[in-house]
Amino acid sequence: MKEIKIAVIGLGYVGLPLARLFSTKYKTVGFDMNQARVDALMTGHDATLEVADDLLQDAIKNHGFKCTTRLDDIRDCNFYVVAVPTPVDENNRPDLKPLWGASETVGKVISKGDVVVYESTVYPGVTEEECLPVVERVSGLKYNVDFFAGYSPERINPGDKTHTVEKIKKVTSGSTPEIADLVDEVYNSVLVNGTHKAPSIKVAEASKIIENSQRDVNIAFMNELAKIFNAMGIDTHDVIEAASSKWNFIKLSPGLVGGHCISVDPYYLIQKAQVYGVLPRVMSNARRLNDGMGAYVANQTIKCMNKKGVMVKDAKILILGVTFKENCPDIRNTKVVDIYHTLEEYTKHITIYDPWANPAAVMHEYGVEVVNELPQQKFDAVIAAVAHKQFETLDVAALLNPNHVIYDVKGTLDRSIIDGRL
Secondary structure (H helix, E strand, O other): OOOOEEEEEOOOOOHHHHHHHHOOOOEEEEEOOOHHHHHHHHOOOOOOOOOOHHHHHHHHHHOOOEEEOOHHHHOOOOEEEEOOOOOEOOOOOEOOHHHHHHHHHHHHHOOOOOEEEEOOOOOOOHHHHHHHHHHHHHHOOOEOOOEEEEEOOOOOOOOOOOOOHHHOOEEEOEOOHHHHHHHHHHHHOOOOOOEEEOOOHHHHHHHHHHHHHHHHHHHHHHHHHHHHHHHHOOOHHHHHHHHOOOOOOOOOOOOOOOOOOOOOHHHHHHHHHHHOOOOOHHHHHHHHHHHOHHHHHHHHHHHHHHHHOOOOOOOOEEEEOOOOOOOOOOOOOOOHHHHHHHHOOOOOOEEEEOOOOOHHHHHHHHOOOOEOOOOOOOEEEEEEOOOOHHHOOOOHHHHEEEEEEEEEOOOOOOOOOOOEEO
């Protein structure tokens, strides 16, 4: 293949870090349909905070990295990487529209001999059965004759400054043995810890989706234990600490499961399994259990309030954090909103404080108001929902009325001051 020129399609949490990394070795263009996003990136700032300003500015200034919404700017590329979201609809069925749209984009610009690599998380078969036929139809080219494909599943962990993209070991694959070698070589050239070359695109697709499904099932087990032990009056975290003294116990904690990976990806495999006549009971039950944990936290808080004689109706309640995890602005599929809506049945005086979240984004996505500054008032209850670093030094007790309730979702607060925790 001639000199590699890369186009990364989709500049979100996955695409931008990858495009920035590729730009250190190859001529790279980032493509996104959101003009506001592209304009902001070209000023040298990433609102997701996944790429530090200095790294982004260095890529633009010293490596010629460019972000664009113009198809003509990626027409002369020959290695296309698709990194768009793979959401589910209101019935938790896979929504492939972003992938179809990105495939149409590729089809408009791809040329003979070019390669397209998909990174979006999907069930086995999507790349070859859903995406590449779109590329063929739009381009008029024949798959594995005129153009080729690969799949290398993303492994971005939002907010994680340790397992950054260049340190992630990537799974790679290709539509022919030669293309598999090429895709592997391109990724290997920018990664510190190398790659694992899967024997087929379907194997690579399957490997990604079980990574997140496994975590979903494991966390669901811990959440079920939390419900059992809370009913028994036993502290779940104490039980986990004791059990983890055994060498082969896998230590996990209960919690809210949100975000774009663990809370979404299993539905893709669940849906596809049913097509083959397999009912994935463990995965389906795990999803239902984890999806209900926001309401469970709210109801446990109400239970604590009733026990202490704190009036629930019209109570002033503070929720600390709305992002789906600590120390990042990512609000995708956050289950904190479920806590809010359950409590909303009893009181309208609920404040969500999160120094990381974008209030306008939360309002647009969920219709819920969030503040970035802590209100100067007293509350009847506090729910510590997200373990942001800013909350570590927060004097929670000072925010509360004399008779109050503190519920700790993450198990990070001083146990002497809390009334309940998962």
